[in-house]
Amino acid sequence: MKNYLYETAVLLCLALLPGSGASAQECSALRTAGPRFAVRTNALYWATASLNAGFEVGLDPRTSWEVAGGYNPWTFGDNRKLKFWTAQTEFRYWLRRRFAGHFFGLHVLYADYNAGGVKLFGMGDRRYEGFLYGAGLSYGYQWVVGRRWNIEAMLGVGYIRSEYDRYVWKRCGRFLGSGRRNYFGPTRVGVSVGFMIR
Structure with missing residues (x-):
């Protein structure tokens, strides 16, 4: 048949x-469906000293499902930190075949964080501790660079809801209140190296 x-x-x-x-x-x-499984790591996470890995399984010749996570446990000098753990999953539709070329995805994500003392997003003199969750759509492309290796670039946009407690940034800083924030914009970004498993 x-x-x-x-x-x-x-x-x-x-x-x-x-x-x-x-x-x-x-x-x-x-x-031809392509490889059945892939494992990958996102180089952009490594640029922030964050551990990360992803696993993807092919569902049929043009679809796949990815589960990925990241973790940053480090506290730097003077109590500066960008600690977090995150989990995300994404359903992908490939235009030609899985693990090669263009794809579109639908993703959801969750993260816990404890960040402060870094001059990003207004955290230079504040520390934020809380969680976030969200969903979005993504587009990406994978280049096959060897029999079992590929490189992926992707960008996702969507919605994130964050709930947090705010403190003065110094160690044991004063509690300043709680807050919530809704965000629309980039929700995923990656430049990853992947290893294909047949």
């Missing part, structure tokens, strides 16, 4: 694209 479906798909591809020079080999991409 699989051979019949494959032959039918190749014939349809050739019939519909006669002027494009499409070959049976190109049309066989309909049958």
Whole structure:
């Protein structure tokens, strides 16, 4: 039955694209699903000394499901910190075949954080401790750079809801109150190196 479906798909591809020079080999991409699993790490996390890893499984030739996480346990001098742990999952639809080329994704994420004393997002003299959750849509591209290796670039945008307690940044700083924030904008960004498992 699989051979019949494959032959039918190749014939349809050739019939519909006669002027494009499409070959049976190109049309066989309909049958070739690519690797079954991938593990990867995001280089942008490593730039902030954050541990991270992701695992992705192919569901069918054009879809996959990814689970990823990150962790930063470090406190730097003078009680500066960007501590967090995060978990995210994403369903991906590939335009040609999984783990190669363009994809679109739908992701959800959750994180706990304890950050302060760093001159990002107004945290130079404040410490924020709380959690966030959200969802969004993403676009990415994977380049195959070897039989089992690829590089991925991706960007996601969507909604995040954050709830936190605010303190004076110094160690054992005074409690300044609680807050909530809704955010629309980038929710995922990555430049990752992946290893394919057949």
